[in-house]
Amino acid sequence: MQEFNVDFHIHSKYSGGTSGKMELPVIAKQAELKGLHLVGTGDATNPDWLRHMKTILSEESSGVYSFSRGETRFIVTSEVEDNKRVHHLIIFPSISAAESLHEMLLRHSNDIMREGRPHLRINGEELVDYARDVDALVGPAHVFTPWTALYKEYDSLGECYGDNLGEIKFVELGLSADTYMADRIRELRDLTFMSNSDTHSPWPHRLGREFNRISLKSLCFDEVKRSLTNVGGRGVVLNVGLNPREGKYHLTACTRCFMKFRLTDAVELKWRCPECRGLIKKGVSDRINELASGDKPKHPVHRPPYIHILPLAEVISLVSGISTLTSKKINDRWSSLVECLGTEINILVDSDISEVKKVDLEVGKVIEKFRSGRMRYVAGGGGQYGKPTLKEEEDNFYGRGQRHIGDF
Ligand SMILES: [Zn+2]
Ligand SMILES: [Zn+2]
Numbered sequence: 001m002q003e004f005n006v007d008f009h010i011h012s013k014y015s016g017g018t019s020g021k022m023e024l025p026v027i028a029k030q031a032e033l034k035g036l037h038l039v040g041t042g043d044a045t046n047p048d049w050l051r052h053m054k055t056i057l058s059e060e061s062s063g064v065y066s067f068s069r070g071e072t073r074f075i076v077t078s079e080v081e082d083n084k085r086v087h088h089l090i091i092f093p094s095i096s097a098a099e100s101l102h103e104m105l106l107r108h109s110n111d112i113m114r115e116g117r118p119h120l121r122i123n124g125e126e127l128v129d130y131a132r133d134v135d136a137l138v139g140p141a142h143v144f145t146p147w148t149a150l151y152k153e154y155d156s157l158g159e160c161y162g163d164n165l166g167e168i169k170f171v172e173l174g175l176s177a178d179t180y181m182a183d184r185i186r187e188l189r190d191l192t193f194m195s196n197s198d199t200h201s202p203w204p205h206r207l208g209r210e211f212n213r214i215s216l217k218s219l220c221f222d223e224v225k226r227s228l229t230n231v232g233g234r235g236v237v238l239n240v241g242l243n244p245r246e247g248k249y250h251l252t253a254c255t256r257c258f259m260k261f262r263l264t265d266a267v268e269l270k271w272r273c274p275e276c277r278g279l280i281k282k283g284v285s286d287r288i289n290e291l292a293s294g295d296k297p298k299h300p301v302h303r304p305p306y307i308h309i310l311p312l313a314e315v316i317s318l319v320s321g322i323s324t325l326t327s328k329k330i331n332d333r334w335s336s337l338v339e340c341l342g343t344e345i346n347i348l349v350d351s352d353i354s355e356v357k358k359v360d361l362e363v364g365k366v367i368e369k370f371r372s373g374r375m376r377y378v379a380g381g382g383g384q385y386g387k388p389t390l391k392e393e394e395d396n397f398y399g400r401g402q403r404h405i406g407d408f
Contacts, residue, residue, distance in 0.1 A: 003237060004037040004219060005345055007211045008077055009089055009141065009172060009196035012043040012052075015116030019201035024056055026202045028072040034204040035343025036211060038064070038219065040077030040091070040196070043116035044098035045105060053095055063093045063221025073219055079141050079198075080105075081119045082127055086160060087141040087148045089172055089194075090131055091228075093221045097134040104130050124150070125162035132167065137225060139191075142174030142198060144182075144284040145249050149174070151287055157187055169229045170194050175210065176247025176284035176380070179239060179306035183297035184288060190300065192228050195239040204334075204344050205311035205325050210241030211345070213304075230302050239306040240349060243370075244284070245377040246386040252283040253381030260381050263289070283381050309348045310370055310388055312337065312363075318390055319362040337363065366390075 013022040024041070031039045043049045057065035057074060065074045076092040092098045105112055105120060112118035120127065124140075131138045140150040140157070150160050158165045170192040173182055178195075182188050199206040216223040216234045227234040244250050253260045256278025261269070263286040271280045310318075313325040316333050324330070334344075340359045341347050347356055348367060357364030369375050370388075380386030 001215045001217060001233065002219075003213055003215050005035055005208070005211050005213055006038040006040075006075075006224075007031075007036050007197050007199075007208045008040040008075070008091060008194060009079065009198045010040055010042040010077075010207065011079070011198070011200050012041070012046065012049045012116050014043055014046045014049050014114070015200070017200055018116070021202050022200070024052060024067055024074070027207065028067040028070045028074075030202045030204055030207050031072040032070060033338060033343060034208045035345030036072065036208045038073045038075055038224075039207075041065075041074050042077055042079070044076045044078040044090075044092060044095070045080065045102045045112055045118055046078075046116045047102065047113060049116060050095065050099060050102065057095075059094075061218065061220040063224075064219050065095070075221065075224060079117050080127065081117060081148060082124050083121050084123065084153045084160075085148050086124060086150050086153050087117075088124060088127055088138050089141040089196075091137040091221075091224070093135045097136055100134045101130060101136065104133070123162075124160040125164050128161060128164035128167050132164075137169065137228065139168055139170040139172060139194070141172045142176075143171045144177050144287050145174050146281040146283070146287070151291060152282075155291065172196055172198075173239075173241070174198070174247065174249075174284070175242055176244050176250040177288065178241060178244050178308070179299070179303060180297050181244060181285070181288045183299050183303065184292035184294060186293045186298075189298065189303075192230065192236055193239055193303070193306075194228075194236070195241040195306070203313075203326060205313035208345065209311050210239075212236050213238035213240065235302060235304070237304050239304060240309055240345075241306070242310070243308040243375065243377055243386075243388075245379040246388070247284065248380050248383050248385050249281065249284050250386055251379050251381035252280060252286050253384070254278045254280050255382045258382045258384040260379070281382055307349065308370060308373075308375070310366070310375070312344045312347060314388065315363050315366045318366055318388060333360070333363075336360075 060066045108121045109118045172194040195210040197209045214227040215237045216227045251260045254273035257276040266280045316330045
């Protein structure tokens with residue numbers, strides 16, 4: 001078996017609110033620096049993006065593509081929005097399968113010709129019917145978030161996927177949740193958890209900010225499918241992502257002024273902020289409390305560890321006090337670390353911490369801190385990202401220490 005770092009969920013420049021730099025050559029280069037081996041193309045039902053893919057990618061092995069002998073491999077993926085504003089992630093066996101699905105969905109969408117993440121007039125169950133026709137896999141994207149996810153609309157997966165529930169093999173946790181939260185929900189325990197970036201820009205503090213480490217025999221679609229369904233010893237062996245407190249929708253909060261509320265208070269206030277009259281949105285943490293069958297997670301045997309990281313640029317920002325993550329100073333320090341120690345993922349997750357400290361003591365100390373679960377955060381909510389902090393200003397709505405790989 002071999003292990004690969006994979007980010008299945010990104011968006012191209014054809015999705016709303018994305019960077020114009022989201023083109024495959026840039027993504028391939030940045031993924032290599034990050035340490036991702038396989039990246040979802042995203043937006044594979046969009047005709048312009050499909051054309052871009054066909055022009056510059058060549059098929060390496062069945063369903064896995066590369067860009068001019070670079071290290072990065074691509075697998076064909078997309079995200080669509082159904083008639084209830086629920087987002088689904090689709091993983092295709094080939095570019096031609098994505099083209100076929102595009103054809104089938106044409107009559108169910110007004111914007112599939114121009115939008116990277118199209119709006120469809122069909123429900124989740126019907127989407128799986130179409131995906132099955134092209135042998136693609138479907139699962140809910142960022143399953144807990146309050147605007148466009150399955151659990152904002154339904155109390156169970158079955159209400160969304162109906163008779164096709166049996167075909168759902170994975171759920172994407174989203175930035176505001178992790179395995180410790182999601183394994184409190186009984187119906188999710190048999191499923192594979194995915195941690196993906198959902199990035200709108202190619203830079204390594206976004207691309208692969210969450211990723212999966214999968215174990216399989218060789219890099220091709222069938223093997224990726226086996227790893228997502230735990231067949232014959234293949235599987236996701238590690239989920240890696242932000243602390244859920246960093247997510248934009250972790251706590252219940254006002255969408256205008258970002259003031260945070262306890263769920264009971266939000267209900268009493270009828271979801272209107274007393275400060276600014278803005279709309280209060282239910283946080284992922286409170287939504288999971290409603291859906292959970294107990295206070296503690298029950299991890300199934302197949303569940304891999306979930307480890308929390310901070311993007312390296314964010315670590316450098318913390319120790320340097322420079323807030324713009326794309327600034328030259330942060331980028332220079334980032335580059336010298338990556339030049340000395342290999343990829344960003346190697347630095348954050350795998351490297352010997354004493355080696356990191358030798359190159360950059362301050363950065364090494366912060367990495368050591370989050371690796372041992374001692375990092376503090378100010379939680380996000382209402383659409384505002386949470387943030388790590390070296391001060392004592394942590395708020396204690398959600399205070400659970402990180403467990404180590406060895407605790408499982
Ligand atoms: Zn989405
Ligand atoms: Zn407000």
